[in-house]
Amino acid sequence: MSLPKRVVLVGPMGAGKTTIGRLLAKELGYRFMDTDRIIEERCGANIPWIFDVEGEDGFRQRETAMLEELSSEAETVLATGGGAVMRPENRPLLRKDSIIVYLRTSIEQQVERTRKDRNRPLLQSEDPEAVLRTLFALRDPIYTELADIIMYTDRKSPRLVVRQLANRI
Numbered sequence: 001m002s003l004p005k006r007v008v009l010v011g012p013m014g015a016g017k018t019t020i021g022r023l024l025a026k027e028l029g030y031r032f033m034d035t036d037r038i039i040e041e042r043c044g045a046n047i048p049w050i051f052d053v054e055g056e057d058g059f060r061q062r063e064t065a066m067l068e069e070l071s072s073e074a075e076t077v078l079a080t081g082g083g084a085v086m087r088p089e090n091r092p093l094l095r096k097d098s099i100i101v102y103l104r105t106s107i108e109q110q111v112e113r114t115r116k117d118r119n120r121p122l123l124q125s126e127d128p129e130a131v132l133r134t135l136f137a138l139r140d141p142i143y144t145e146l147a148d149i150i151m152y153t154d155r156k157s158p159r160l161v162v163r164q165l166a167n168r169i
């Protein structure tokens with residue numbers, strides 16, 4: 001069986017897209033890429049700075065441009081930001097030559113894994129759990145609709161998730 005050209009990971013903040021993406025890329029012999037990190041490198045600034053100066057809209061424009069650029073990269077595992085699925089024009093870019101994996105994660109795990117994080121502007125709120133719940137309600141149906149594979153990550157080590165994924169890709 002032949003491997004897909006690209007594996008694209010989608011899912012909420014705290015799903016483990018970066019950790020699992022790195023390990024999966026190693027397992028498949030693919031390159032690992034992360035839209036958020038490349039945006040930060042190109043911009044020479046971190047995501048909170050981009051949100052502050054350019055607003056969420058500015059960040060989303062950069063994200064769409066990055067998805068477009070990376071859509072023709074072969075033999076890659078691509079980790080995307082949690083909101084990358086929200087712009088309809090991004091969806092064909094995510095789908096292009098790829099298998100889309102949705103890392104489905106409970107709110108409790110999302111909260112746990114993002115607790116000490118300062119790099120996610122959307123969670124710099126009095127009640128980050130409420131934000132995660134609202135975003136999940138909006139986004140879960142879209143992740144689900146886009147996904148070729150839905151992989152549950154709760155109570156699993158990244159290594160186990162990767163082993164299970166490698167068997168299904």
Ligand code: S3P
Pocket residue numbers: 011012013014017036047080081082083084119120121122
């Ligand atoms: C966002 C998720 C973040 C990052 C930005 C916005 C979102 O990526 O793209 O802070 O809208 O959910 P991670 O999902 O990698 O944390």
